Amino acid sequence: MSAAPTATGGDGPVPPPRTSVPGGAASTIDGTAAASTAVDRPAAGAEGDGAWPAAVPVAEPAEPVVAEVEPGRVRWDPAERRARASQSFWTAVVGVPAIFSVLRLGVEAGGELQTTLLLVANVGPVNLLAGFLTTAARLLSTGLVAVFALGAVLAVSADRLPPGTRRRPLFARWADITPAWVVLASFLLALITWPLLYLPLLLTAFVAAFQLRPGRLHDRVVPRLLLIGALLAGYGWLMLPTLRDAMRQGDEWLVLVLIVVPPLLALFIAGPLPGMVIRPLASVTEVAVLATLIWAAVPVITTPVLPLTVTTVGPESGPTEDVRGHVVTTDDVNMVILQEQGGVRYVPVGLVRAQVLCPSEEELPRHQLRIHDFHVEDSLLEGMGRRVRPVHRIDAACRTPA
Amino acid sequence: MNSGSSQSRLRSIASTLAVALTLVLAAAAGCDSRKEPDLPSVQEKMRETHIYGQSKLRVGVATNEPLMSELRNGKPVGFDVEIARYIAASLGYEGDQRLEFVPVATEERIPALQGGTVDLVVSSFSITEERKKVVSFAGPYFVTTQEVMVPARLKGKISTIEDLRNPDYKICTSGGSTSEAELGSHQVKALVVKTVGDCVAGIRTGRYDAVSSDETILAGFLARHPKEFEIVDMPFGTSELLGIGVPIGDPALRDLVAFFLQKSYQQGRDDQATPWQTAYNRTLGPWLKAEKRQPQPLEVPKLVDFDDKAPAK
Numbered sequence: 188m189s190a191a192p193t194a195t196g197g198d199g200p201v202p203p204p205r206t207s208v209p210g211g212a213a214s215t216i217d218g219t220a221a222a223s224t225a226v227d228r229p230a231a232g233a234e235g236d237g238a239w240p241a242a243v244p245v246a247e248p249a250e251p252v253v254a255e256v257e258p259g260r261v262r263w264d265p266a267e268r269r270a271r272a273s274q275s276f277w278t279a280v281v282g283v284p285a286i287f288s289v290l291r292l293g294v295e296a297g298g299e300l301q302t303t304l305l306l307v308a309n310v311g312p313v314n315l316l317a318g319f320l321t322t323a324a325r326l327l328s329t330g331l332v333a334v335f336a337l338g339a340v341l342a343v344s345a346d347r348l349p350p351g352t353r354r355r356p357l358f359a360r361w362a363d364i365t366p367a368w369v370v371l372a373s374f375l376l377a378l379i380t381w382p383l384l385y386l387p388l389l390l391t392a393f394v395a396a397f398q399l400r401p402g403r404l405h406d407r408v409v410p411r412l413l414l415i416g417a418l419l420a421g422y423g424w425l426m427l428p429t430l431r432d433a434m435r436q437g438d439e440w441l442v443l444v445l446i447v448v449p450p451l452l453a454l455f456i457a458g459p460l461p462g463m464v465i466r467p468l469a470s471v472t473e474v475a476v477l478a479t480l481i482w483a484a485v486p487v488i489t490t491p492v493l494p495l496t497v498t499t500v501g502p503e504s505g506p507t508e509d510v511r512g513h514v515v516t517t518d519d520v521n522m523v524i525l526q527e528q529g530g531v532r533y534v535p536v537g538l539v540r541a542q543v544l545c546p547s548e549e550e551l552p553r554h555q556l557r558i559h560d561f562h563v564e565d566s567l568l569e570g571m572g573r574r575v576r577p578v579h580r581i582d583a584a585c586r587t588p589a
Numbered sequence: 590m591n592s593g594s595s596q597s598r599l600r601s602i603a604s605t606l607a608v609a610l611t612l613v614l615a616a617a618a619g620c621d622s623r624k625e626p627d628l629p630s631v632q633e634k635m636r637e638t639h640i641y642g643q644s645k646l647r648v649g650v651a652t653n654e655p656l657m658s659e660l661r662n663g664k665p666v667g668f669d670v671e672i673a674r675y676i677a678a679s680l681g682y683e684g685d686q687r688l689e690f691v692p693v694a695t696e697e698r699i700p701a702l703q704g705g706t707v708d709l710v711v712s713s714f715s716i717t718e719e720r721k722k723v724v725s726f727a728g729p730y731f732v733t734t735q736e737v738m739v740p741a742r743l744k745g746k747i748s749t750i751e752d753l754r755n756p757d758y759k760i761c762t763s764g765g766s767t768s769e770a771e772l773g774s775h776q777v778k779a780l781v782v783k784t785v786g787d788c789v790a791g792i793r794t795g796r797y798d799a800v801s802s803d804e805t806i807l808a809g810f811l812a813r814h815p816k817e818f819e820i821v822d823m824p825f826g827t828s829e830l831l832g833i834g835v836p837i838g839d840p841a842l843r844d845l846v847a848f849f850l851q852k853s854y855q856q857g858r859d860d861q862a863t864p865w866q867t868a869y870n871r872t873l874g875p876w877l878k879a880e881k882r883q884p885q886p887l888e889v890p891k892l893v894d895f896d897d898k899a900p901a902k
Contacts, residue, residue, distance in 0.1 A: 333615075344601075385618050391611050396829040441621055445614060452614075455600070457608040464605050472612070479619060486623075507686060519684060546895040553626045555897070569898075579896040586635060586681025588642050 205473045223394035272364045273341035287323065287488065288315040295492050295513075303522070305531065309516040310492060322490045325380045325566070326483050331373035333476050336392035338362025341469055343398060344459035348466070355470035362396075370396055383570070384442060384554070384563040394453040402456055415454065422450055429558045442556060442563065491547070497584040498524060499541040500534050507540055509587050514542075630893040631848065635681070637841035640708050646682035648673045649693035649707035649834075655809030656872050657713050665690045671868030672730055673711040674832065676681040679849040694783050695763040696802035699723055702836050709846065710834035713803055725839070727846035728832030730865065731805065732884045735771050735825040738807045739799045740792050740819050747799050747830065748821055753777045761788035761797040768801045771825055777801075785810065793817065801831070803829055808876045830884070844890040851889040857882065 211548040214220045292310065296302035296403075338358035354360075362370075374396070377389050393399075405411040427447050433446075460468065493513035501507030512526040521533040556563045563569040635641055646857050650673060651658040652667050658667040670690070677688045695700045698714055701707045713733075716726045737760075739747045747753065753760055754777055762768045764781040772779045780797060783786055788800035789810045800807070804820070811818050833850075835843040856863040865883040873881075 337608075340604070382622070385622075388615055388618060391607075395608075395611075401701065438627070441617060445618060448610065448614060452607040452611050455603040456611060458604045458608075459601055460604050460608065461598070461601045467670050468605075468608065475612070475616075483619070548630065548632055550892050550895060551630050552897045553621070553624055555891075555893075557901070560900050564897055573898065573900050577900050579899040581895050583678045583681045583683035583687075585895075586632070586679075587725075588636075 201289045221375075261504070262584045269364055276369075282446070284316055284319050284323065287484070288312075288319045288492075289321065291315075291488050291490070291492055294488055296525070300536045302525065302531055305515060306492070306525070315492060318492050319487075323487045326374060327481070327486055328373055328377035328380055329483070330394070330476065330480050331370075332377050332389065332392050333472075333479075334358050335362055335365065335370045335373060335473050336395040337468075337476075338365075339396045339398055340456065340458040340460065341465060344458070344462075344465050347459060347462035349462055356465065357473055358469065379568045380566045382566055383558050383561055384445055384556075387446055391449040391456055395456045398457050400457045419450060426558065429556055432556055436555065439554065439556065442554060486549075490549075493525065495527065495547050496524075497543050497545055497582070497587070498522065498534065498539060499584060500538050501540055502538065509584055510534065511545070511587075541584070543582035543584050546581065602634075608830065625654045626893045628891050628893045631845065631895075634841045634845050634848075634890075634892060638845065639836070639839050640680065640842060643688050643708075645687055646677050646680065646709070646810040647689045647691050648677060649691050649698060649701050649710040649712055651695070651784070652661065652692040652714045653784050654713060654806045656876060657805055657809055657815045658711075659809070660692075665692075666872075667809075668731075668868050669711045669713060671872065672833070672865070675844055675864040675868070676709065676711070676849055679852075680845060689693065690772055695766050695785075696783070698834060702834050705836070708836075708842070712834075713806055713831055714804075715829040716832040716836045717767060717770075718863070720834075723837060725835040725837050725843040727835060727843050728830035728850060728886055729830035730833065730850055730886070731827045731831040732881070733803045733805045733831060735768060735801065735823065735829065736804045737799050737801045737821045737823050738789075738810065739821055741817055741819065744819050745797055750775050750777065750786050750823060750825075753799065753823075758798040759796070760799050760801060761791055762801045763788065771827065772801055775825070789814075789818075803831075804877070805831075805873060808873065812876045842881060844892070846897050847886050848892050848894075849888045850883075850886040854883050854885055 238334075289312050290305045292315070293303050296306050333565060338356075338360075339355045339362050342359035342362050345359055348355075355363075374389070374393055377392075378386070381389055401411055401415060406416045430443060430446060433442045452495050491513060493515065496512070496514055498510045498512075498514070499507050500510055509527065510524055510532055511528075512524045512532070515523040515525050515531070517523070519538065520536060522536055522539055524532045524534060526532055561567075562573075565573065621702060640646060648665075651668055652660045652665065654667065654669075656667055658665055658669040660666075667873055673690070674688065678681065682688050691701070691707045693707065693710060693712060695712075698710045699720065702710055710724075714720075714726070720726070737747065737753065743758075747758060752758065753772070753775070756778070760772065760777055760779045761782055762772060762779045763785045764783060769779060769781055779801065782791065784801060785802045785806050788797055788802075791797040792800060793814075798811075801823075807820050811820055833846050835846060850865075853863045853865045857866060863883065869881065869883075
């Protein structure tokens with residue numbers, strides 16, 4: 188294929204083709220090398236036409252590069268490497284949610300093959316993916332934020348690695364090849380999906396990932412200290428009512444620590460770290476991040492795909508029954524309900540008296556604290572949503588046992 | 590140079606500590622996010638009650654106390670009934686199919702709870718120390734006072750407790766009520782009948798001369814016969830706290846009822862429309878002399894519910 192343009196290439200100036208690496212093709216196909224030479228170095232006859240401007244340097248032949256490539260060993264240049272990394276990234280972005288979504292359907296169906304097939308037939312891929320992202324955005328952003336923050340700190344410390352260390356830590360290499368916009372997008376995703384209580388930790392991670400040292404605030408020490416003092420005071424003013432509440436409640440020491448400590452840590456976290464710490468830290472955090480992701484993925488897989496409802500079923504004037512479960516589909520004849528305790532019920536549409544949406548017990552809050560009327564366990568998105576629809580009515584039917 | 594390198598060393602140690610602490614905090618946060626709530630939840634309490642899994646909730650109400658609870662076209666209506674409906678709906682029993690009103694007379698309220706024929710009693714049930722020994726109370730949901738109602742013919746003649754002691758007047762009250770005890774403590778000899786309605790009927794036929802009961806119950810009868818009676822403001826000096834009666838063996842149910850009363854009270858504090866205020870405005874409100882607000886319920890447990898994250902304002 189690479190020979191195609193060269194066949195007609197003699198008509199005018201053609202930019203030299205990018206050397207393909209590995210360049211086995213150039214040397215193995217007969218005539219290709221000759222043709223490329225013809226393009227790179229315009230023939231003597233063409234020179235007389237003045238088609239090749241004198242000022243434009245003529246590209247050197249590709250021979251040296253081809254000669255360096257050893258048979259059986261592949262060498263990647265950084266651009267190639269970046270392209271491959273980007274490919275893997277997007278494959279992961281599309282593939283992981285797809286696999287998780289299918290796994291979730293299996294769990295949702297209670298491990299029953301026929302029920303899984305029923306769900307597969309009725310839950311659209313877009314719904315599935317959207318449902319997955321709603322529940323997994325928090326986990327995804329946590330993983331990315333952890334990798335980028337640790338990666339940046341390890342990267343800045345990498346030149347202190349003991350001599351003889353061959354490779355930079357994995358997270359540092361990942362942080363190096365990731366474009367800044369991906370890092371920023373991960374932090375933005377975390378900002379809107381993390382519970383408010385954990386946002387101070389995100390601040391620390393942000394400072395680490397973007398290497399924001401206090402020195403960047405001001406060149407001189409006194410104004411720098413004043414600026415830091417002002418920033419901390421502003422933060423304190425924002426959090427003071429919550430801190431007071433947490434102290435009054437007595438047993439909320441973790442909340443106190445999670446609010447107070449991270450901004451102070453942010454002052455020192457940017458690194459660099461001492462050489463002897465880097466290698467163990469890199470190994471431990473790699474394992475820890477992986478373990479955390481697996482541990483945190485379990486609830487994501489077990490979170491239901493379909494909303495929980497209670498359907499009141501019964502004839503017009505007669506006893507009724509409450510069916511608690513997830514509505515899979517409704518057609519002209521039946522409403523198909525996947526019951527909470529397992530099993531599928533086909534309820535004739537004519538018997539459906541009422542239906543209500545119910546919260547699940549996993550949504551119960553663990554803390555009774557608010558930051559300016561935003562619950563500490565709500566994310567910014569959820570908090571804003573509650574402002575749009577402030578009244579939350581729990582239907583009586585949701586209280587009844589399954 | 591030397592101070593520069595020691596500063597850099599200090600800095601890298603601080604960085605190491607900061608990274609380590611951040612990781613520890615992140616781990617603690619992760620564990621915290623998977624923890625069960627410390628406080629019991631409403632659902633957990635529900636599972637502890639004796640009504641859990643029951644298809645119907647049986648609530649004992651009076652049938653002859655206008656404004657509070659009376660039968661109209663065979664259906665109970667009134668302030669007590671509305672409060673009972675709110676509590677029942679909060680407990681998961683909404684609609685006539687799931688809620689059964691059981692008529693109970695004043696003196697039957699405690700036996701009905703003890704005998705298990707009703708799950709709750711919402712029937713102008715005053716909270717007293719004596720009663721607390723045999724039944725549990727959630728509330729109060731209303732504060733009322735002891736009053737006396739006299740027929741128009743005796744208007745002006747009965748106006749003090751001294752007048753009530755006059756043996757010429759036959760004073761009537763309902764059995765097992767706090768009025769009976771209150772009259773007794775003031776040495777007023779009263780004729781005890783089954784319900785206040787019987788007293789009112791007796792006065793209208795000339796058998797009795799005055800009836801003593803809660804302001805709310807009397808207001809109901811006054812509303813029914815506005816021209817025939819008058820309420821006399823007597824200085825009995827005690828206020829009555831009306832509560833919801835719960836079997837003494839079911840503290841979880843008592844806690845839940847108190848929790849839902851508190852929810853309504855809190856909504857009122859936040860200037861929102863409350864089930865209590867709606868019930869009051871539809872029944873007692875127009876007939877009482879002074880405007881009343883929902884009293885703060887006592888001994889309310891802290892429970893976690895689904896709407897805890899909703900904005901307070």
